[in-house]
Amino acid sequence: LAKTTQPISMDSYEGQEVNITCSHNNIATNDYITWYQQFPSQGPRFIIQGYKTKVTNEVASLFIPADRKSSTLSLPRVSLSDTAVYYCLGNTGNQFYFGTGTSLTVIP
Amino acid sequence: EAGVAQSPRYKIIEKRQSVAFWCNPISGHATLYWYQQILGQGPKLLIQFQNNGVVDDSQLPKDRFSAERLKGVDSTLKIQPAKLEDSAVYLCASSPDRSNTGELFFGEGSRLTVL
Numbered sequence: 001l002a003k004t005t006q007p008i009s010m011d012s013y014e015g016q017e018v019n020i021t022c023s024h025n026n027i028a029t030n031d032y033i034t035w036y037q038q039f040p041s042q043g044p045r046f047i048i049q050g051y052k053t054k055v056t057n058e059v060a061s062l063f064i065p066a067d068r069k070s071s072t073l074s075l076p077r078v079s080l081s082d083t084a085v086y087y088c089l090g091n092t093g094n095q096f097y098f099g100t101g102t103s104l105t106v107i108p
Numbered sequence: 109e110a111g112v113a114q115s116p117r118y119k120i121i122e123k124r125q126s127v128a129f130w131c132n133p134i135s136g137h138a139t140l141y142w143y144q145q146i147l148g149q150g151p152k153l154l155i156q157f158q159n160n161g162v163v164d165d166s167q168l169p170k171d172r173f174s175a176e177r178l179k180g181v182d183s184t185l186k187i188q189p190a191k192l193e194d195s196a197v198y199l200c201a202s203s204p205d206r207s208n209t210g211e212l213f214f215g216e217g218s219r220l221t222v223l
Contacts, residue, residue, distance in 0.1 A: 043199050043214025087150055095164045098150035
């Protein structure tokens with residue numbers, strides 16, 4: 001199974017930029033890198049996806065180095081509502097596996 | 109566009125009883141997934157359907173769990189008999205994408221408590 005590794009938890013103050021890095025073990029050539037956000041009592045929600053270099057949307061940026069063995073999710077100017085668990089997804093073919101995620105706590 | 113619908117939202121049963129969860133994916137989504145999420149852990153893939161065929165059920169405890177997706181639309185996940193360790197949130201997700209990009213749409217989940 002494709003395995004991902006990310007920090008268990010992070011704290012940040014409101015207004016700061018937060019970077020969460022994920023290591024992608026065994027990533028295959030045609031696999032995308034995908035990040036999800038999960039609030040308590042809700043299902044995970046898709047944030048951003050990329051294949052290589054940098055992707056940006058209205059929520060976050062995703063940086064992927066040339067070897068694609070890691071990725072970094074960047075959340076600009078976090079607010080209290082960004083407190084959640086963030087998962088990077090590993091996949092083998094079209095089976096998608098979640099790791100333990102990074103619990104981000106935003107402090108006032 | 110309607111999201112992934114799941115029911116019931118909450119279920120409490122005693123061990124050795126049976127329970128069933130229902131999922132209706134987003135219209136037109138060919139792929140449907142069931143995940144189990146135990147408190148404090150990431151979702152664990154139980155089974156994946158492509159239309160009405162099973163793609164992967166390698167992590168489904170087949171002695172007690174079963175799932176079906178008749179007609180390739182909605183799906184039912186059943187547990188019989190339930191054990192204490194089955195207490196978890198059961199998440200259903202669907203995807204329109206056959207090209208393995210990983211964009212999944214999740215329902216709100218069904219929370220199971222086994223006493």
